[in-house]
Amino acid sequence: MKKWLVNPENPNGVLVNLTEQEVSEFNTSKEKASALMTQMRADKQARKDAQVSGNQKLLDLGLTQAEATALTGYTPPVEE
Amino acid sequence: MATINLGSIKFNWKGDYAAGTAYAVDDVVNSSGTSYVCIAASTGNAPPNATYWNIMAQGGTDLTSTLTTQGDILYRDASGLQKLGAGTSGQVLQTGGSGANPSWGTVSSDFVKLASTSLGSDASTVSLDGYYDDTTYSHYIAEWKIRIASGSSGTDAHLNFRTNTSGSPSSATQYSGAFNHFGNGGGGDFNDIRANSLASNWSKRDELQVSNTWNEHDLYTTGNVWNRGLMKIYEPQSTSYHKQFTWENSIGSNDSSWTGGGFGHAIYHSTTATTGLSFHFQNGQNVRSGSTITLWGVKK
Numbered sequence: 191m192k193k194w195l196v197n198p199e200n201p202n203g204v205l206v207n208l209t210e211q212e213v214s215e216f217n218t219s220k221e222k223a224s225a226l227m228t229q230m231r232a233d234k235q236a237r238k239d240a241q242v243s244g245n246q247k248l249l250d251l252g253l254t255q256a257e258a259t260a261l262t263g264y265t266p267p268v269e270e
Numbered sequence: 271m272a273t274i275n276l277g278s279i280k281f282n283w284k285g286d287y288a289a290g291t292a293y294a295v296d297d298v299v300n301s302s303g304t305s306y307v308c309i310a311a312s313t314g315n316a317p318p319n320a321t322y323w324n325i326m327a328q329g330g331t332d333l334t335s336t337l338t339t340q341g342d343i344l345y346r347d348a349s350g351l352q353k354l355g356a357g358t359s360g361q362v363l364q365t366g367g368s369g370a371n372p373s374w375g376t377v378s379s380d381f382v383k384l385a386s387t388s389l390g391s392d393a394s395t396v397s398l399d400g401y402y403d404d405t406t407y408s409h410y411i412a413e414w415k416i417r418i419a420s421g422s423s424g425t426d427a428h429l430n431f432r433t434n435t436s437g438s439p440s441s442a443t444q445y446s447g448a449f450n451h452f453g454n455g456g457g458g459d460f461n462d463i464r465a466n467s468l469a470s471n472w473s474k475r476d477e478l479q480v481s482n483t484w485n486e487h488d489l490y491t492t493g494n495v496w497n498r499g500l501m502k503i504y505e506p507q508s509t510s511y512h513k514q515f516t517w518e519n520s521i522g523s524n525d526s527s528w529t530g531g532g533f534g535h536a537i538y539h540s541t542t543a544t545t546g547l548s549f550h551f552q553n554g555q556n557v558r559s560g561s562t563i564t565l566w567g568v569k570k
Contacts, residue, residue, distance in 0.1 A: 194393035194557070196385055197400040197437075197546070203387040208395065215441040216394060219430065219477055220554040227426050 191216060242266070281307065281326075289314050293322070303329030345372050384410070386564040392419040392556040398565050399434050399546030404507040407567035412501045412547055414519075414563045419556035426553045429481040429497050433506065433513060433538050434546035441476045442540065447515070449534025451482040478536050479552065481519050496561075497521045506544040513538040 191208040208216065241264045248258040259265050284291065287299040287306070290313070297308040299317065306323040317323040331351045337344060341356025343363075357374030364375035384401040402410065418427050432439035481497055499519025506513055518533040538544070547565075551557065 191394045192391070193395040193397055193548075194387070194389045194391070196387040196396075196398045196563075199400075201385065203390060205391055205393060209438065212395070212438060215439070215476075216550065216554070219441070219550075220552065222476075223426065223428070223430075223552040 287316055289316060298326060299323075303332060305329075347371050380569040382407075382567045382569065384565045384567045386562070388562045389557060389559050391559050394554070394556055395439065395548055395550045396557050396561065396563060397434060397439065397546060397548040398563060399437050401565055401567070402506050402545060403567070404505055406569060408505070408570045409568050410503040410506065411566040411568065412503065412563060413566070414497070414499055414501075414549065414561070416497045416549060416561040416563070417558040418551055419558045427555060428479045428552040429499075429519075430550055430552045431478040431480045431501070431515075432476075432548045432550075433503075433515075433544045434548055435540075435542055435544055437545055439477075439548040439550075440538070440540075440544070442538075443474050443476045444539040445476065445478050445536055446474045446539065447478060447534060447536025449480065449482075449517075449532050449536075451530055451532035453530030474539065478515070478534075480517050480534060480549075481521050481532060482530065501547075503547065509541050509543055512540060513544055 191213050192205050193208050193212070194203050195206050196203045241262070245255075245258055245262065245264050245266065248261065249255065253261075255266070281298045282294070282296055284293065284297045284299045287301045292311070292313045293299070293308045294311045295308055299306055299308070301317040304317070304325060305327040306317040307326045308322060309324050310322045312322045315322045318325070333344065333351075336342075336351060336353050338353075339356060342353050343356075344351055345354055346352065352371075354372060354374070360376070361374040362377055363372055365372050385398050387396075387398070389396060396416075398412070416429060432441065432445075434440060435442075480499065480501065497519060498521075499517055501515055501517035504514045505511055515536045515538070516534070518531070520529070520531040522529045549557065549563070
């Protein structure tokens with residue numbers, strides 16, 4: 191792994207190897223981020239599922255979609 | 271037969287004055303660029319001796335002897351025309367005001383470019399280090415134009431930032447902050463507020479995410495859209511204050527079907543002096559050759 195380093199000794203930039211510690215931190219960052227993104231996507235999908243489910247329950251109680259949207263702010267996606 | 275003396279009926283040009291020449295009334299000579307007419311015959315009495323000579327035509331300043339070198343310019347002082355010699359490259363002409371002479375001066379800017387780089391090859395990390403000087407500058411502005419390396423995966427290609435300590439990116443778990451990412455795309459408009467730059471909680475992290483790609487969107491792997499942004503860095507060398515950052519940026523997808531942008535703020539919770547800044551892509555892909563980063567200092 192390489193780092194493009196610019197400092198007063200190398201004002202035009204120089205390509206250097208990452209130190210072992212920097213490589214380790216870089217890989218850790220990548221793994222953490224991947225796990226967080228997976229979790230974030232799962233959270234987002236769960237929220238979307240709950241919105242659809244809750245909306246349907248309101249409709250089953252006899253509310254119109256306009257009334258349900260007025261209550262929750264949720265609008266079902268329009269099929270394309 | 272009577273003789274009438276008409277005197278000279280025209281001026282009698284004698285050329286340059288010469289001490290050994292006998293001059294008669296109405297002879298005309300040149301002396302130091304001024305013409306004199308003889309009013310009393312004599313030898314050895316040089317102009318401007320008013321007993322023997324009257325000025326016929328006052329000479330001006332000889333500019334060819336005043337301005338001798340390329341870059342010289344002419345001005346007037348209290349007594350006459352003078353030369354201001356060429357200054358040094360980059361200097362500008364400054365007036366001294368009424369009653370004073372002009373001079374060459376240096377333009378002083380409160381906004382100073384400290385470093386600028388264009389990556390000569392792909393690299394996993396780009397780092398600028400060793401340019402902070404808090405005794406001179408109150409804050410710094412980093413400007414970036416960054417793109418992911420050709421052929422890389424753009425998925426989750428979020429641009430991440432770390433502040434440097436002792437020359438290396440600090441991975442201390444001391445970063446906290448948030449950014450607001452918003453834009454429009456095929457799935458409609460989106461507005462995504464992230465605490466701590468990625469996670470949906472407020473615990474500190476070991477880096478900052480300064481830009482987002484919205485979930486499944488890939489980021490400019492083949493198109494000609496760059497991640498461009500500005501970040502302000504406040505007193506990074508302070509050993510009294512935690513380090514504060516604010517930023518803004520603009521990004522787009524590889525097929526230009528959507529655009530996004532955002533702004534954020536963060537703190538690096540440490541009183542350790544920092545030395546620089548580093549960027550890398552969260553998904554581990556390289557920063558592309560030709561990406562640029564410039565660091566400016568703003569004087570106190």
